[in-house]
Amino acid sequence: MPKPVLPRHVAIIMDGNGRWAKQHALSVMMGHRKGVEALREIIRFSSDVGIQVLSLYAFSTENWSRPEAEVSALMRLIEEYFKSEIDELHQNCVRIRILGNKYGLTAPARDAAIAAEEHTASNTGLQLNIALNYGARDEILRAVRMLCEQTVSNRTALEALDWAGFSAGLYTAGQPDVDLLIRTSGEQRLSNFLLCQCAYAEMMFPQKLWPDFTVADYQEALDSFARRERRFGGRNL
Helix, strand or coil: CCCCCCCCEEEEECCCHHHHHHHCCCCHHHHHHHHHHHHHHHHHHHHHHCCCEEEEEEEEHHHHHCCHHHHHHHHHHHHHHHHHHHHHHHHCCCEEEEECCHHHCCHHHHHHHHHHHHHCCCCCCCEEEEEEEECHHHHHHHHHHHHHHHHHHHCCCHHHCCHHHHHCCCCCCCCCCCCEEEEHHHCCCCCCCCCCCCCCCEEECCCCCHHHCCHHHHHHHHHHHHHCCCCCCCCCC
8 A cells, every 4th residue: 555645844833822822711821832732742743754844833023023921931932942852852863943033032042942953953854944033024035135145256147046046045945845834723824934935835724723733633634635636837637
């Protein structure tokens, strides 16, 4: 029996922590903490089944506009996550890459993120992208600036610039594009997440809030992906 077709790169917008907390009469931060528990199982499962890349939208450039108390608590949770999970991730050969401007984070969160990247840099298993202080528009501008600098310094003709050269300036350089994007909570938008990388992604929008999203729900999404016919703009005759 042939193995099911797996996406090489899965991206997840982990939406619904706040609504979950409200439904359970808990603080928003309890919702975020419950979301971390759900995340732990999804990462383990992705590693076990052979997903190559898993990208997680953890904190966007727009999230700074949230209440100061929530932002401060999220920074502490980010720091806590890396310190508490790094040993298991490393033991399972997971390699962490931070997408976004990590230097804009609070110093403790930044240092913990950088330490996690460095500690797992030689691992060859699941590539775990964690988007922190990330926005796709900022990422695109960053890549354009890099190309402009290279063009000036190397006297490269504009006509010679191609997608391969541009994508080398993205945070995900060297990784495959997103095959499957999942956004929980039923919302159906990208929210400035991996706009270039999702050009031909299959998209799924389960109704469950992120803290309630289980491995079984994830498996269902992977099974649905395997049944889809991907043509990338072409036509199967």
